[in-house]
Amino acid sequence: MSSPSPTIAAIDLFCGAGGLSLGLKQAGIDVVAGIDLDPACQYPYEQNLKAQFILKDVGDVKGVDLQALWPEGKLRLLAGCAPCQPFSSHRRGADTRDEENWDLLSHFARLVEESLPEFVTMENVTRLGKMPVFENFVAKLEELDYEVDFGTLYGPEFGLPQERRRLVLMASRKGNVSLPKGNKDKSKFKTVKQTISRLPKLEHGESDPKDLLHTARRLTPLNLRRMKASAPGGTWRDWPVELLAPCHTRSSGASFQAFYGRMTWDAPSPTITTQSFNFGTGRFGHPEQDRSLTLREAAMLQGFPRSYRFVKGKEKPSMQAVGRLIGNAVPPAFGRAVGETFLKMLEAQQATDEASRAHQ
CATH class of the missing domain: 3.90.120.10 (DNA Methylase, subunit A, domain 2)
Incomplete structure (x- = not known):
C-alpha cells in the first residue's frame, strides 16, 4: 500500500487580491497566508482564500515570521510576485533604479535564505528576466542549493482567455524541477x-x-x-x-x-x-x-x-x-500550473522511491 503524497503549504508574498494564491489552492496546495502592504487586498484575500492576510511591508518580514506560519509536517513553498512597475515594458527607457520597488526581489531572496523553504516560485513581467536584479536572484537560489528553472509562459496555452506572457520561476531543494508546458493549442484557446x-x-x-x-x-x-x-x-x-x-x-x-x-x-x-x-x-x-x-x-x-x-x-x-x-493580479491559471507541477514532481519522486524499496 502506497503512502500518501507529501503535501505543500504556501505563503504568498506581495499577495495582492489573491490571484496566485487562488491558482495554488486550485492545484491542491494548502495556502496558509498572504502578505501585502496594501490594505485594499485584505478583504478579497480573506474572503475568497479563507487564509490569513498579514498587512505588512515585506521588507519588515523576517524568516522566523514565515517559519511560524508554515504548519508542521508539510513541505514549504514561498511564492510571490514582486510589484513589477520598475520592470514594466510600459516604462521602457525610464531610469527606475532608484525606485523603492527595485529592491523587492532582494527582500524575496533574503527571506528564502532566512527560511530555506523546500520550494520557491516567482512570477513577473517578462522584461525582468533580462535585468541584473533577476540574475542576482537566480544566483542566490543556486548558491542555496536550489534547482532552478525559469522562462516565459503564454496564458492561452494554460486556459487563460488573455494574451498574457509572464516570466515564471520555479525552484526546488527536493530535486529537479521543470516549468509546466501548456496543453492548449491555438484551436482550443479560450475566447x-x-x-x-x-x-x-x-x-x-x-x-x-x-x-x-x-x-x-x-x-x-x-x-x-x-x-x-x-x-x-x-x-x-x-x-x-x-x-x-x-x-x-x-x-x-x-x-x-x-x-x-x-x-x-x-x-x-x-x-x-x-x-x-x-x-x-x-x-x-x-x-x-x-x-x-x-x-x-x-x-x-x-x-x-x-x-x-x-x-x-x-x-x-x-x-x-x-x-x-x-x-496587478497574477492570473490564477499560472499559479495552478505551477502548483500542479510541484505536486506531480513529488508524486513521481514518491513512486520512484517506492519502486526502489520494493526491489531491495
Whole structure:
C-alpha cells in the first residue's frame, strides 16, 4: 500500500487580491497566508482564500515570521510576485533604479535564505528576466542549493482567455524541477466570448444591480461616437477624421493603434491592465456593446471566477482601486500550473522511491 503524497503549504508574498494564491489552492496546495502592504487586498484575500492576510511591508518580514506560519509536517513553498512597475515594458527607457520597488526581489531572496523553504516560485513581467536584479536572484537560489528553472509562459496555452506572457520561476531543494508546458493549442484557446458573453448586457454608465462590479464606465459623447465607429479588432484608422485624438495625428500615432479599440469575440483578450475599464487606454471596448469593459469582465478575463469578491457586500467598487487589484493580479491559471507541477514532481519522486524499496 502506497503512502500518501507529501503535501505543500504556501505563503504568498506581495499577495495582492489573491490571484496566485487562488491558482495554488486550485492545484491542491494548502495556502496558509498572504502578505501585502496594501490594505485594499485584505478583504478579497480573506474572503475568497479563507487564509490569513498579514498587512505588512515585506521588507519588515523576517524568516522566523514565515517559519511560524508554515504548519508542521508539510513541505514549504514561498511564492510571490514582486510589484513589477520598475520592470514594466510600459516604462521602457525610464531610469527606475532608484525606485523603492527595485529592491523587492532582494527582500524575496533574503527571506528564502532566512527560511530555506523546500520550494520557491516567482512570477513577473517578462522584461525582468533580462535585468541584473533577476540574475542576482537566480544566483542566490543556486548558491542555496536550489534547482532552478525559469522562462516565459503564454496564458492561452494554460486556459487563460488573455494574451498574457509572464516570466515564471520555479525552484526546488527536493530535486529537479521543470516549468509546466501548456496543453492548449491555438484551436482550443479560450475566447472572450466563452468568458464574458453570458453576463448581463449593459449600456455605458449602467450597472448590474446584482453585481456592482459589473458596471460600465460612462463615456463622453465624443468617446461614445468613437466606440460606435470602432470595429472589433480594428483601430482608430477606421474612424472619420473628426473623431481622431491629438495622439493619433502625431508622427508617433502608430504606437497607439490599440488605444480606443474593441476586443474581438473569438480570440483571447489583450493583456488586462489596471486601466482595462477605460476605453482610451487600450483595446478595452466590448466586442459588440457600445461601452468599455466592466471590472467583472476584466476580472474574469484575468481568470478569476465570476463569484470572486473584491469589495464588501453592497459597497460600490472604485474603478481605480479595484481596477488596480485586478490588473496587478497574477492570473490564477499560472499559479495552478505551477502548483500542479510541484505536486506531480513529488508524486513521481514518491513512486520512484517506492519502486526502489520494493526491489531491495
